[in-house]
Amino acid sequence: MLPKSDNIVAIATAPGKGGIGVVRISGANLLEANTPLIKFVPNPRKATYTPFYDAAGEVIDQGIVIFFPAPHSYTGEDVLELQGHGGPAVLQLLLQQCLKLGSRLALPGEFTQRAYLNNKLDLAQAESVADLIDASTAQAAKSAMRSLMGDFSKVIHDLVAQLIDLRMLVEAMLDFPEEELDLPDVSRRDIKLSNIQEQLSKTLELAQQGSLLREGAHVALIGQPNVGKSSLLNSLSGDEVALVSEVPGTTRDVIRQTIQLNGIPLHIIDTAGLRDTIDVVEKLGIERTRSTIANADVILFMLDSQKGFSSEDQKILTELPNDTPRIFIYNKVDLQIKQPAHPEIDEAQDIVYISAKTGQGLPLLKERLLTLIGWHQEAGVFMARERHVQALEQAYKHLLDASSELSRAEFFAEELRLAQESLNTITGDFSSDDLLGEIFSRFCIGK
Secondary structure, three states: OOOOOOOEEEEOOOOOOEEEEEEEEEEOOHHHHOHHHHOOOOOEOOOEEEEEEOOOOOEEEEEEEEEEOOOOOOOOOEEEEEEEEEOHHHHHHHHHHHHHOOOEEOOOOHHHHHHHHOOOOOHHHHHHHHHHHHOOOHHHHHHHHHHHOOHHHHHHHHHHHHHHHHHHHHHHHHHOOOOOOOHHHHHHHHHHHHHHHHHHHHHHHHHHHHHHHHHOEEEEEEEOOOOOHHHHHHHHHOOOOOOOOOOOOOOOOOEEEEEEEOOEEEEEEEOOOOOOOOOHHHHHHHHHHHHHHHOOOEEEEEEEOOOOOOHHHHHHHHHOOOOOOEEEEEEOHHHOOOOOOOOOOOOOOEEEEOOOOOOOOHHHHHHHHHHHOOOOOOOOOOOOOHHHHHHHHHHHHHHHHHHOOOOOHHHHHHHHHHHHHHHHHHHOOOOOHHHHHHHHOOOOOOO
């Protein structure tokens, strides 16, 4: 716990010019320490228009001051907000005066960290503050707000409560090993375990959807030169982000563009065409292409529908990671008199015929792409991070292991304990200091 006397200050609004800028102070005895700045005692939670003074008594700016006394504030401490004009110079003058009056510059995420340490937010809610700020789509923002309001935490707390109830039943059975177990107790145990597994499975599914909203997916466009990769990128993004030419090898380096499909951010990477070349620059682009493919979540393998699946395409196919999902896209169907027959490729693979030029087949491609990355519209999706998903997966594994230990009560009870411990890391009821430092260091200063 940070000391109450340690007052922190930061500019809470984004860098740059704006109509309004906010300087936020949190700590103890803020009114007494900052009297030279505002020269009066503001009423709690009441906005008051006032000048802000420097050490010489000259006016720095004019604006609104609001005082939030502890514990009814964002951080749970006394909080003083100074809302002035949003110019960088005037905000810096105001910040410097606060520092002269005894506050220190806040670390990234320190305001939210204090809110967590003072039990104003749990860890999942605290993380959703940063997720709400960083949300790149409307759907992501809604899900982050749902988590901030505590929907995700309520689900986790309910699962933990059910686990505690089941553990109490199991411990009671362990306390009397000499007595024969009653059938009703065994039946209750199995029903409770089944219900927890079912609810945890649903929660994991929602968390995975939330993780997609937050992180998106990396999609690599690959294929031979001049099959239309850049044209498809332009069509998906709705902008001329890539140079299109009939000259093979026009794209010599990876081009990255983020688009949105149903609120999901997709990081599309247009790669250099894979082929043998003596061009030094193109060779470097091809090497980057291979690195991009290795890290992609989905591969869009583009081919020319006029030429079909060639030996060169087969050579590229053999270089692809076997475990990366892919869609085979036959482009330029607008140039065909009739759609060609499907080539002899693994029947399990997705094949889509499109025209990047006219837009034919693009809706189907988008639909297949969302399906391949695992997105399906779900009600009640909450924002989740990779660590949340991993914790839920660990908890679910422990429950599965518990199911195999029904005949050995001690092992069964231990697996339940481990499942509960995994869930507690999500809300911060059990978290290491290293984890907390890693989480809050990624926040912006002033939040």
